[in-house]
Amino acid sequence: MNRQLALFAAVILALSLSLTFESQIVSANPISLPPIKVYSPENNKVYPSNQIVLNFTVIIPEANFSSFSYSLDGQEPRGTNQSCVITNLASGSHTLIIYGNDTSHSYLNGREPLDVVYFSTVYSTTWLVFSLTLAASTVAFLLLVFIRGKSIVARLKREKTASFWLGLICFIFFTGLLFIPSVWQLTNESLFPQYHRETVAYTNPLVFIIVSTLFMITGCFMMWFGTQKKN
Numbered sequence: 402m403n404r405q406l407a408l409f410a411a412v413i414l415a416l417s418l419s420l421t422f423e424s425q426i427v428s429a430n431p432i433s434l435p436p437i438k439v440y441s442p443e444n445n446k447v448y449p450s451n452q453i454v455l456n457f458t459v460i461i462p463e464a465n466f467s468s469f470s471y472s473l474d475g476q477e478p479r480g481t482n483q484s485c486v487i488t489n490l491a492s493g494s495h496t497l498i499i500y501g502n503d504t505s506h507s508y509l510n511g512r513e514p515l516d517v518v519y520f521s522t523v524y525s526t527t528w529l530v531f532s533l534t535l536a537a538s539t540v541a542f543l544l545l546v547f548i549r550g551k552s553i554v555a556r557l558k559r560e561k562t563a564s565f566w567l568g569l570i571c572f573i574f575f576t577g578l579l580f581i582p583s584v585w586q587l588t589n590e591s592l593f594p595q596y597h598r599e600t601v602a603y604t605n606p607l608v609f610i611i612v613s614t615l616f617m618i619t620g621c622f623m624m625w626f627g628t629q630k631k632n
Contacts, residue, residue: 436460437457437460437515438457438460439516439518447523454484465504469501471499472500473490474495478500492522495519497519498514500515575620580614587607
């Protein structure tokens with residue numbers, strides 16, 4: 402019993418010392434908040450338009466900014482008076498960096514970011530057509546399964562030939578290694594073209610989507626005709 406109390410006291414002491422140490426570290430290295438508050442665009446928001454309103458205000462009373470500028474996707478900074486409209490945005494993700502020149506603080510010299518905002522715009526007709534096609538294909542497949550569900554189950558209960566297993570392997574292979582990664586990559590490239598990726602699955606994901614879809618359909622037919630009635 403004494404050992405348990407001593408162990409419990411040692412644990413409480415260790416936790417107290419660690420919390421004290423961490424609080425000292427936090428107080429010695431406070432988190433610096435941005436000197437401005439960005440109202441628009443909002444961080445991590447998707448805008449259904451090719452233009453956005455840039456609007457921000459200074460929240461540090463002692464700041465004395467003489468000028469502001471912003472940089473969109475690494476482009477040359479442009480001047481702003483804390484409110485402006487940014488037009489002709491490409492569809493996808495964007496990075497907006499706001500700079501300011503403060504005469505009362507040497508480190509705010511127009512070269513250090515005041516704040517960084519990440520947002521996205523979606524208005525591409527290509528992406529809309531792709532989304533509608535994918536949604537229609539999915540709905541058609543689910544309707545087929547719903548309508549022919551009983552016959553599909555009955556068919557799957559039959560004896561399976563080598564053609565069925567070959568079709569199943571073909572379907573799984575092209576679904577997992579081509580179709581899903583290609584759709585994922587095309588989706589990301591359409592929504593977030595500015596986002597840096599370490600690896601890219603395919604150079605032309607749309608071609609791989611078409612090819613994999615044809616092979617997936619072929620695999621389904623092979624599975625269907627690869628079943629036979631029991632003798």
